[in-house]
Amino acid sequence: MPATFKIQVDKLTPDFITDMKEKYGAAELEITVNKQPNNEAISESEFWKIIDCLDFSKEKDSDILEPAIAYLSGLPIAHIYTFEDLLSEKLYNLDTRVIAENAGENAYGNGNYFSVDIFLYARACVVANGENAYESVLATPKEMPENLTFEPLLSLATKAYKRKTGKEFNYISTFNYETFSNKNGWLKK
Numbered sequence: 213m214p215a216t217f218k219i220q221v222d223k224l225t226p227d228f229i230t231d232m233k234e235k236y237g238a239a240e241l242e243i244t245v246n247k248q249p250n251n252e253a254i255s256e257s258e259f260w261k262i263i264d265c266l267d268f269s270k271e272k273d274s275d276i277l278e279p280a281i282a283y284l285s286g287l288p289i290a291h292i293y294t295f296e297d298l299l300s301e302k303l304y305n306l307d308t309r310v311i312a313e314n315a316g317e318n319a320y321g322n323g324n325y326f327s328v329d330i331f332l333y334a335r336a337c338v339v340a341n342g343e344n345a346y347e348s349v350l351a352t353p354k355e356m357p358e359n360l361t362f363e364p365l366l367s368l369a370t371k372a373y374k375r376k377t378g379k380e381f382n383y384i385s386t387f388n389y390e391t392f393s394n395k396n397g398w399l400k401k
Contacts, residue, residue, distance in 0.1 A: 253294040254287070260343040262295060266365075273364040277371065284372035292376065296369040296385045299339065302346060303389035306335040308397030311349060316358030328391035333361035335389075340365045 215236075219228065232241070254262075265280035284295055312320035315334050320326045338349050340362040348355045373381035392398055 259298045285375040300385035300387040304387035307394035310353040314356040333363040336365040337362035
């Protein structure tokens with residue numbers, strides 16, 4: 213007969229884990245995390261506030277990212293994970309055939325070589341330019357900036373996490389944002 217335990221994560225102790233091992237041996241353990249609404253997550257508006265911290269008046273990528281890294285690393289660790297999830301969602305939403313067809317000289321289907329990496333970095337550039345740019349490209353793919361990329365955005369959460377914890381950020385985000393991951397976005401219409 214399965215046993216069910218409810219315990220808050222911050223109450224989870226090494227003694228509890230030792231207890232579980234002693235009582236249940238090699239039994240399989242299934243963990244379900246029930247996130248509480250508005251607890252340890254950033255909102256859409258907070259996400260865009262972090263994006264707006266990018267300083268494009270600087271020349272070096274690290275200098276452009278710095279204000280956003282500083283801001284995000286000052287938030288609770290859970291916010292860094294949520295930021296990465298929201299970023300992955302935005303990049304996934306932009307992963308469509310029609311947007312790729314409007315990406316400039318390396319656009320999809322124009323006879324030139326189409327780089328999946330360059331298209332990912334181009335989508336990152338759209339997000340890095342803020343909520344209005346993102347919404348504009350989603351609504352009107354012809355608004356996709358041509359031949360512009362911003363790959364460093366993909367490392368923002370990683371750098372913020374490293375600064376906050378001193379550890380590597382080993383996390384798989386909610387959405388796979390690699391090019392062609394949004395299967396419905398690549399269907400012929």
